[in-house]
Amino acid sequence: MKASLLRSFCFILFFSFLGISSTQAQLRFTANLSGQNEVFPVATLASGTVTAYLSGQKLVLEGSFSGLTDEVATNILGGAHLHIGMAGQSGPVLIQFDWTWMQTERCYDRSIKNIHTLTVAQMDFLTKRRIYVNVHSLRYTGGEIRGATLARC
Numbered sequence: 001m002k003a004s005l006l007r008s009f010c011f012i013l014f015f016s017f018l019g020i021s022s023t024q025a026q027l028r029f030t031a032n033l034s035g036q037n038e039v040f041p042v043a044t045l046a047s048g049t050v051t052a053y054l055s056g057q058k059l060v061l062e063g064s065f066s067g068l069t070d071e072v073a074t075n076i077l078g079g080a081h082l083h084i085g086m087a088g089q090s091g092p093v094l095i096q097f098d099w100t101w102m103q104t105e106r107c108y109d110r111s112i113k114n115i116h117t118l119t120v121a122q123m124d125f126l127t128k129r130r131i132y133v134n135v136h137s138l139r140y141t142g143g144e145i146r147g148a149t150l151a152r153c
Contacts, residue, residue, distance in 0.1 A: 026053055026054065027053070027054040027055075027127070027151065028052070028053055028054075028151070029051070029053075029126065029131075029149040029150060029151055029152065030049065030051050030052075030150060030152050031049065031051075031052075031063075031132065031133040031147035031148060031149045031150070032047075032049055032147045033046075033047055033048035033049065033135060033146060034046075034047055034145055034147065035140075035145055035146075037087070037132075037145070038134075038142070038144070038145070039088060039089065039090055040142065042140050042143070042144055042145070044068070044069055044140070044144055046065065046066065046068045046069065046135075046137075046144055047065065047067060047145065048063060048066065048147075049065075050063030050065075050112065050147070050149075051063055054123065057117050057118050057123065058115065058116075058118075059095075059115070060113075060115050061095075061097065061112055061114040061115075061116070062112060062113050063111070063112050064112065065080075065135055068135070068137045068139075069144065070140075071137065072099070072135065072137060073136040073137055073138050073141055077096050078096045078097060078098070078099070079099075079135065079136050079137075080096075080097045080099055080133070080134070080135045081093045081094070081095055081097055081133075081134065082095040082133055083131070083133075083134055084131060085130065085132055086129070086148075087129075087148045091130075091132075094122060094131065097114055098114050127151070129151075131148070131149045132146055132147060133146065133147050133149065134146045
């Protein structure tokens with residue numbers, strides 16, 4: 001608990017030195033989704049991008065993906081979500097996405113716009129590159145496309 005409070009205090013102090021309040025500061029993260037990023041690489045033409053904006057403890061997720069080889073495996077916690085884990089490692093689901101599903105003749109296009117409130121520990125995972133996006137299909141239930149959330153300027 002003390003460590004969490006100390007990290008929060010340091011976060012606020014850092015932005016106050018920059019002349020920015022913690023409610024004004026916005027950090028941007030991007031995940032480029034590809035089958036090659038899976039722990040066991042997947043040969044797929046599917047791709048996508050998810051951008052995360054963190055302002056205070058509010059996380060806004062936006063993005064899309066397309067070209068999956070099969071339908072999204074919605075039976076696996078909605079089929080698309082954020083996980084805790086480093087690149088090349090598997091980890092538990094952190095946040096399940098609420099996707100807009102649009103199916104067109106053998107093409108499964110999806111878009112997302114979600115807002116979540118993170119805990120201090122979850123913010124710490126995000127800023128330390130320990131969060132990844134994974135999309136599961138019925139053909140690749142372990143994940144068809146994946147991407148690490150990386151900070152962007």
